Each structure stands twice: as C-alpha cells, then as structure tokens.
Amino acid sequence: MLVFVIRRLLQSLLVLFVMSLLVFAGVYAVGTPIDILISPEATQADRIAVVAALGLDKPLWLQYLLFVQHAFGGDLGKSFAYNIPAIQLIFERMPATLELASFAMLLAVVIGLPLGLYAGLKPKSLPARSIMAGSILGFSLPTFWVGLMLIMVFAVWLGWLPSNGRGSTVALLGVPVSFLSIDGLRHLLLPGLTLALLNIALIIRLTRAGTQEALLTDYVKFARAKGLTDARVVGVHILKNILIPIVTVIALQFGSVIAFAVVTETIFAWPGMGKLLIDSINVLDRPVIVAYLLIVVAMFILINLLVDIAYSLLDPRVRLSDAGTN
C-alpha cells in the first residue's frame, strides 16, 4: 500500500513536471503579451523597461528555470492584467467553482439515485422506460446549449430565476458562499442543473445496472425469504452494495465537473476560476493560464490518487498494485 502510494506520487510529480514544461513552452510560443500590455504610444525605452521588469528579455530556458524556482516557493508569477499574484487570483475564485461543482454533484446524486433505483426495480414500467430514454438524451445533449435553453425558459420567459452571477453571498469561515442565502440558492440552481445534467444521466444508468444485478443475487433473495420489508431490502441490502461503483464515479467525475465548469461559468457569468481562464486566454495573461492549468492538473492527480486509495479501503477485494498497464 505504502509502496503504491509513493510510486503513484512520484509518477504524479513526473506528470506535473512534463505538464509544466509543455504548458510553459506552449504559452510562450503563442505570442507576446507585450503588445496588449503596453500602449502603442509608449516610447521604445518604456517598452524595454517593461519587458525587462516582466523578465521577458531572458532566454526561454532561463525563464522556465526561474519559473520553477519561484513555483517551489508557491509563486506562479504575477497576473499581467490584474498585477496581483496569479495564484492568489485563482485561490480567490476557487471557492465559487468548488461550490458550483459540489452543488452540481449533490443535485446529480439526489436526482439520479432515486430515478435509477426505480428504473432498476421496475424496468418494464412506462416511467422507467421514460427515465432511460431521458438518460440517453442527457448523454447526447450539448451541455452548453442546455444552459442557454434554461436561461431562455426560466430567466427570460418565466422570469423565475436569475441568469448570471452568484447573487448575495454569506461568509462561511471567511469564505463567501452562495448556498446559505435564498438569493444565492436561486443563483446556484440553473448553473448547478446545467453542470449536473450529464452526471444525472450517468448515475441513473449506474444505479439501474447495479440494482438489476443485485436483485438476482442470493443475499437479496435470502433477505426477501426472511420476510424483510421491501423498503429494508432496497434501502439496506441493495443500496449498500451498489454504492461502491457510484461513489467511485462521483469522485472521479468531480474532476471533470470542475473542468467543465469552465463552460457553465462562462454561460452564467459565474465568477469562478473557469471564467477566469477564458478571460485570461482572451487577453493572453500567461501567468494566470499557466497557474490555472498547473493547479487543475495537480487537483486531478490528487483526486485520482485519493479515489484509488479510497477504493481499496471500501472494497477489500481490490488489491492495489503498480501493474497499471494490463
């Protein structure tokens, strides 16, 4: 177990290193931000001074080495556009993204699990068939378009829900959150639902498949033979046994949800780090792009590692090994 974790950590560091190299070289190949940052009226001397102050006059390899050196000190450079440390900028926006992603995951479980259970218990019934047809639609719908349609129906036509921003936030342990106020919850609902859609479909399918499998097992038959109520058989015996794959998928999907939040945040003008990335790409704010990508990649590696470890703890049949290629 310990060997596995160490091996995976080393591998993760290697991935992170390669990623930083690629991202750094790539971002610097795209073009120079100087033209955006310096006004056309600036004199040549001013230009040279700014270029030197940003460290853009040094050769690329030296810039990278300096970047790595600073990165170990927790400094990923200053944003060109905001003139504050990129890492600070991202950490300021991160709670909004994490809140949106968590809310979306919660919605996915609360909606997906009961629907999937129902579809698994009564597969032939009309509601179950509609649920499954709906889940196919959930996989096929282009998520960003669904977001637009939700805005159109609920914000423009019906006027029930707001279409952009976080609404009023409440400070929880010093971090502003939306879910503690009615206004904030109203703002969360549409982006949360948009982001949850794909995962609702996924959880419905997983739950249904798991339920159908569990119904055929001996322990369920035995539980029924003992005369347990349906509620207990379903709620305890079945649910407990199908939960492992569902928990795994939820954990693994959390990373994708954060990545996909880029789209949702752009549509709903949600002030998270995904929207920050798109804004930064548009103005070629290199340090923020590099910092965002490295932080998200690091988050991903961490999530994957935690899932692997949690999986082995939840299910004793799973043995962790380093033979990942077969």
Added chain:
Amino acid sequence: MEETPFKRFVRDFCASRLALAGAVALLAVLFIALFAPWISPQNPYDLSQLDVLDARLAPGEKLGNGKVALLGTDDQGRDMLSAIFYGLRISLVVGVSATVIALAIGTAVGMLAAYAGGRTDGVLMRVADIQLSFPPILIALVLLALLGQGTGKIIVALITVQWAYYARTVRGAALVERRREYIEAAQVLALPVSRIIFRHLLPNCLPPLIIIAAVQVASAITLEATLSFLGLGLPITEPSLGLLIANGFNYMLSGKYWISLFPGVALLVTVVAINLVADQLRDVLNPRLQR
C-alpha cells in the same frame, strides 16, 4: 437460402425501430451537409444577398425580397435555415475528419504497442492512460489555449483527445487475436509482418473500433461546438453550429430565442442520431450478444 453477412447485418440492424429512425435521421443530416449549397434558400456568406433591414426577424416573417425566413434571421439578416445547413456541413467535416485521423494514428500506435510489446508497449500505454485520466474538455482547453484559434488547430485538439481510446482498444483486441490459430498459421507460412498485420490482424480488430469511432464522432462534434461557443474553436469566418449558438446567446436575453434555439436543435438531432446508430452497431457487431 444462404444469407450473406451483409444482409444479416442489415436485418439485425433494422430489428430496432429506434435505431432505424436514428439511421434515417443521420442520412438526412448527411444529405443536408453534403448538398447545403444547392438546397439552402440563400448563400448565408454571400454579403450581396444579405440585407441588414432583415436582421433579427422572427421565424415565419417575410424577408425584404418576399421570401419567408422559416427559422428567422440573425443579427446580420442571414436566413437561419441556410446558416444551419452550412454550419452543419462545417461541424460534420471537422468532427469526421478529426475522428478519421485519430483513428488512423490510434490504430497505428495500438498495433505497434501490441506487436512490439515490452518497453515500447509499457511507455505508449502509460502515456495513453495518463491522458485518459484527464477529461477531454480540459485537454482540448489546454491545447487551444496554447495553439490559438483555427480550423486546423481545433482538429489537432480533437485528434489529441481521441487517439488514446483507439490505441487502447486496438492493443487489447490485437493481443487477443495474436494468440489465435489463424495468426499462427500465417506466421508459419512466413508471410511478411506487414501482410499479417494489415490482412489478418487488423480486419479482425475492426468491430470494436467501428463502435468507438461512431460514439467518438458524436462527442467530437459536441466538443467542437462547445469550444467554438467559448470562442476558442473555429474562426468566425467558418461558423459551425457552436458559433451560431454563441452568436444567438447575445440576443437571448432580449427574447430573440431562435438564433440559438434552432442551431442547437440541429446539433442535438445530429448527435442523438449518431448515438442511436452507434448503440445498435454495438449490439449487432458484438458476437457475444448474437442470438
């Protein structure tokens, strides 16, 4: 009466009415994309045919030249129906070409890994695994942030996202097939390796590849639309469905729904049709499910 494999395939495929409907819808979409210049009411990119006075007409209203804009017009007086036909063409070209190239690259890599084995196999598959552990949208975002905008660049991004699926699938299938007798027979006959790979091994690895490629075309089209919507995909001179939707987003809050709604419906129909066909292909081509 002897039934040819092709006839059996068609019969099995048509067993599901839903899949049949999907296939019909897919053929219609392909027809529209292929013949867009001849069946569109106007050429949406010929500025001489556009009239700013026609801008933002609701569906069913009359254009200045007396024609009816069935699906309305956009902010430049462009007939939405024509714009959708042309957009569908661009979306399909990008999605399909990226998938075909990724399929070729992934198959080559997978075959190489399966045939070479050892260290080559280990390194290639580890790279594929690491890439597969990141969601496609993140990889595409990274690449486009680095490469910038453009049709070629988005195709490169879509290829990068996809190749690992094919590489893994081909390697798995090839490793199984390699141990079969007919490969051994070919080797005993001292056939050249290239012939064994292309004439014996590859054809038998195709069914799973076809299924994955079908699903991947749909997700490539969706991903391209998403990226174009974010302004990172295709340039404005080649408006795919995603760009049309993005353009309509600017007018949505003032209630002009049709500029975004209809391109989205076209996208949805395309993706659902492809998925339905792919689903049925999976059942028909899977020998384990043969009754």
